[in-house]
Amino acid sequence: MAMAERERVICASSALTEGGVGVRFKVRRHGTDAGAFVIRYDERVFAYLNSCAHIPIELDWMEGEFFDKAGLYLVCATHGATYEPATGHCIMGPCKGANLVAVRVEERDGNVVLLEPDVA
Numbered sequence: 132m133a134m135a136e137r138e139r140v141i142c143a144s145s146a147l148t149e150g151g152v153g154v155r156f157k158v159r160r161h162g163t164d165a166g167a168f169v170i171r172y173d174e175r176v177f178a179y180l181n182s183c184a185h186i187p188i189e190l191d192w193m194e195g196e197f198f199d200k201a202g203l204y205l206v207c208a209t210h211g212a213t214y215e216p217a218t219g220h221c222i223m224g225p226c227k228g229a230n231l232v233a234v235r236v237e238e239r240d241g242n243v244v245l246l247e248p249d250v251a
C-alpha cells in the first residue's frame with residue numbers, strides 16, 4: 132500500500148486576509164473526503180472541517196464566507212451558530228458549548244500547508 136500523504140499545500144498565505152474570506156479544501160477522513168476550510172485570525176491560520184456542530188452541514192452559504200461582518204467570529208449561515216475562530220468553540224447558537232473539528236495546518240514559506248491530510 133502506498134504511504135499516506137503527509138502534507139499538502141492548500142493555498143498561498145496571501146490568499147487569506149485577517150477576518151476575511153476563507154479557502155475551502157478537502158481532507159481525507161476515515162476513508163472518505165470531507166470538506167474543510169482555513170481562515171486567518173489574529174495573524175495565524177486556523178482550519179476546521181466544514182461541518183456545523185449543530186447539524187453536519189457546511190457553514191458557508193456563500194463560498195468562503197465564514198466570518199461575521201466584523202471579522203471576529205465564524206458563523207454558520209443556517210441557524211447562526213457562532214464560533215471562536217481560534218478554538219472552534221461554539222459560544223452562541225443551537226450548539227453552544229460544542230466544537231468544530233480542527234484540522235492541522237501551518238504556514239511555511241509563504242504557503243498554507245495541510246498537515247496529515249489523510250487520517251485513517
Ligand code: FES
Binds near residue numbers: 188209226
Ligand atoms: S446547522 Fe449550523 S447552526 Fe444549525
